[in-house]
Amino acid sequence: MTWIGDNLSLIWEQLSEHLYLAILPVVLGLLIAIPLGYVATRFAWLANPLIALGGVLYSLPSIALFIVLPVILGTQVLDRINIVIALTVYAVSLLIRNVIDGLRSVPPDVRQAAIAVGYGPARRLLTIDLPIAVPVIFAGLRVVTVANISMVSVGAVIGIGGLGELFTLGFQKDFLTPVVVGVVLSLALALLADLLIVILQRVLTPWARVVSSVKAA
Amino acid sequence: MLEYLTDSFNWSGPEGITARIVQHIWYTFAALGLAAVIALPVGLYIGHTRRGAFLAINLGNAARALPSLGLLMIAVLLTNQIGFLPVLIALVALGIPPILTSTYAGLSGVDPATIDAARGMGMTGREILTKVEIPIALPLIISGLRAATLQIVSTATIAALVSLGGLGRYVVDGLKLRDFPQMFSGALLVALLAILLDLLFALAGRVTVSKGLRVD
Numbered sequence: 358m359t360w361i362g363d364n365l366s367l368i369w370e371q372l373s374e375h376l377y378l379a380i381l382p383v384v385l386g387l388l389i390a391i392p393l394g395y396v397a398t399r400f401a402w403l404a405n406p407l408i409a410l411g412g413v414l415y416s417l418p419s420i421a422l423f424i425v426l427p428v429i430l431g432t433q434v435l436d437r438i439n440i441v442i443a444l445t446v447y448a449v450s451l452l453i454r455n456v457i458d459g460l461r462s463v464p465p466d467v468r469q470a471a472i473a474v475g476y477g478p479a480r481r482l483l484t485i486d487l488p489i490a491v492p493v494i495f496a497g498l499r500v501v502t503v504a505n506i507s508m509v510s511v512g513a514v515i516g517i518g519g520l521g522e523l524f525t526l527g528f529q530k531d532f533l534t535p536v537v538v539g540v541v542l543s544l545a546l547a548l549l550a551d552l553l554i555v556i557l558q559r560v561l562t563p564w565a566r567v568v569s570s571v572k573a574a
Numbered sequence: 575m576l577e578y579l580t581d582s583f584n585w586s587g588p589e590g591i592t593a594r595i596v597q598h599i600w601y602t603f604a605a606l607g608l609a610a611v612i613a614l615p616v617g618l619y620i621g622h623t624r625r626g627a628f629l630a631i632n633l634g635n636a637a638r639a640l641p642s643l644g645l646l647m648i649a650v651l652l653t654n655q656i657g658f659l660p661v662l663i664a665l666v667a668l669g670i671p672p673i674l675t676s677t678y679a680g681l682s683g684v685d686p687a688t689i690d691a692a693r694g695m696g697m698t699g700r701e702i703l704t705k706v707e708i709p710i711a712l713p714l715i716i717s718g719l720r721a722a723t724l725q726i727v728s729t730a731t732i733a734a735l736v737s738l739g740g741l742g743r744y745v746v747d748g749l750k751l752r753d754f755p756q757m758f759s760g761a762l763l764v765a766l767l768a769i770l771l772d773l774l775f776a777l778a779g780r781v782t783v784s785k786g787l788r789v790d
């Protein structure tokens with residue numbers, strides 16, 4: 358317990374590093390996956406190859422990606438950018454499927470109604486298609502966020518890993534406290550992030566509550 | 575990197591690539607087997623009886639957030655030994671959630687009318703489980719095993735941190751020696767192994783799933 362008190366600044370530093378390394382790729386991944394998924398629903402032949410490619414990329418071990426990326430990108434092995442890009446690759450490869458499924462789940466008559474009322478493609482995407490796709494996209498978002506938060510710590514094997522650094526520190530010193538602190542904080546971070554996404558989804562889809570309360574009644 | 579991989583000297587001997595691949599596969603299947611022995615019966619029980627589903631799903635999801643590296647370190651420090659046992663504990667803990675949740679999901683997705691029909695034909699609970707529920711749930715059960723295998727095979731790399739073998743050796747040793755070609759070779763081999771196992775599971779799915787259930 359005294360270790361925690363003495364090392365608060367270290368813990369805080371690794372926690373914020375962890376948060377940065379885990380969340381930035383989720384945001385980037387979403388920003389890439391949405392336009393990509395939109396293009397794939399416009400040009401239907403693209404969808405299946407993209408989903409298959411995502412499956413293969415997602416099956417690559419994170420530690421392998423952390424190490425091989427610098428060779429491909431020409432960055433330093435110990436650069437944080439490798440972790441960010443590797444996790445962004447994971448996020449895109451998992452989210453692309455959800456974005457495509459989500460956009461496909463928009464009922465055709467809803468889309469036609471929007472066209473009939475005079476909505477252009479951009480306005481339709483932003484105000485009709487994406488909001489309807491939110492539940493499916495967010496299901497993927499939850500998985501990616503939790504997986505990323507737990508994967509970041511693997512980066513500690515190569516020396517960049519936020520809370521993972523507490524694991525290697527405790528291991529080297531044969532000292533349990535930092536490891537437990539790291540695990541607990543990492544778990545708490547994942548659960549908190551998951552909760553925030555669920556809340557955000559509720560805020561973004563106010564009609565879902567109306568529909569379910571109508572069903573209940 | 576290619577030089578390292580194509581040098582036949584690196585492939586033979588007790589510390590050669592061939593031996594490391596065998597070790598890596600051994601860790602993977604030992605952990606996968608143990609995780610399946612624990613998670614499959616529990617998942618089947620919950621899916622069949624629909625008891626404890628809420629608890630299992632939420633625990634399963636929470637466990638996904640557990641960082642395996644931290645788990646390994648805790649296992650090392652608690653068991654007070656460096657070696658196979660802590661690695662096995664960490665990898666099994668990693669494998670249980672995907673197997674458990676997808677086994678449950680597979681069983682709970684079986685149409686209740688189908689189960690009623692089976693019961694109407696006079697099937698016992700055990701028969702319904704083995705002849706109706708498991709075959710229908712098989713695609714999801716296999717995809718759970720597949721997800722668990724992928725995670726375990728990539729994470730088995732960390733076994734090298736506690737002085738075990740496997741392909742992680744090249745990553746950990748390469749990092750220490752700043753021998754990056756060695757590191758890249760190890761990483762590449764892990765990735766190839768993961769893709770290979772993934773293909774095997776895709777094949778197993780095709781072979782074992784009943785013809786009547788195939789969609790494509």
